[in-house]
Amino acid sequence: MVLAKRGALAAVFMALAGHAAAQEAPAGSALVQQLTDCRKLTADAARLACFDAATAALAQAEAKGEIVVVDRAQAQAVQRQAFGFSLPSLSLFDRGPAQGPVDSVTGKVAQARTDANGKWIVRLVEGGTWAQVDSATVMRPLRPGMEVRISRASLGSFQMSVGGQRAFRARRTE
Template structure:
């Protein structure tokens, strides 16, 4: 089972929590190489106790691959700073970036001037950024939102021509 250890910031710590998580993971990885049984067991005990204490304090969170996929989907469409929360993307084991989502329109509201607010079944909310004649989205229709160039997004509702959108919630 693959897991991601996420460090949460703690202002009282001198050492960056991300670095601390990496140090603990590295220490745990070295334990099996210790030849003497007592020393190896002590290494596992010491390192696992430190990891569990950090988790109990809320400084570390363990997330499996499915949790990473869910989190990536949940933030799809938001402008986020470049952080290594989901890895650096260079590893063969890294989860690929989410480039599109498929959902269903839960509700549609007109915002005026041909602009619509689209609520998806996953509770995300999007707003069209361009007015289009003959565009009348309806709740219950399938929607695909795809990432475009330079942080843009487009939504295709019921397989029809895509319209530019932005995530608002």
Template sequence: MNAVYGKKFALFGAILATSIFAEHCYADVGSPPQAQAVQRLFECRALTESAARLACYDAAAASLQQAEQQGEIVVVERQRVLESRRALFGFTLPDVSTLLGAEADQLNEVETTLERASFTPGAGWTFYLADSSVWRQIDSTPLQFRVREGLPIKIRRASMGTYFLKVSDNPAVRAKRQ
């Protein structure tokens, strides 16, 4: 009987150790590592003597500028990141959240207008939008609308990697970006 309890205790210990190790490994997954050149710049703030701090800032700024000129560091404004996310909305991509900002900033909906649309019997609608994206209907929901340039389009994330596309006041249809 003690052998059974010993095995259970060993199994419990292994599970506990694994969970502690996993928690340690994934603790900082959400925050991207900071570039060394940027970290050196921030470390200068800790210096109390003015001349040393100024020398540190000058050296760190020069290092940061050199890293940017050599393409080792890329500085991008938030607006440009948002524009990139909008342009990529609907595509299946590898996880690049650490490059494009925090997961909380994930784009879940896009509003644009229709440029043109075409219907293929048995295949559904294909929508050509003002933002240069092309979306294809992937369900059989019937749509009744007169195709006109400028109709409002709203696309939002749905479950399992799909999207809902809504034309004006029509019901939303499942769609996929082409």
């Protein structure tokens, strides 16, 4: 009985030492690993103390902004918002079940105008500004509220179709 209590107490001290190390160099994966390591403890009291310390460290790190917990829907929203930008760091949102890359987005025109060269600049209601990069003719003027579909094309380019018209090549500027 005394040995079991000493073992549980030692496990609590190890968990707290791990908690202190996590505070010195916070890293999301280290905190998650600390939490999952608690499952290895067999003594109920030690496992509970470990879980309490690990969840407290995780909650504290999240409150300070040292880590961010994102669910699948939030990750997909970030990928859609960043569609058109070349941001390799977004691959961290690809964890979990294979979702595949975002190949197209839809939205509505918030504002559309032509630049000095007669090429369209389109700002979307959902965020993001796109600039026409080819010389395709747009038959009808683009207006706020028109439906937009932007799709990946060859060689890292994008095709934008507005209001069901013929698509033109575009690049994301903002």
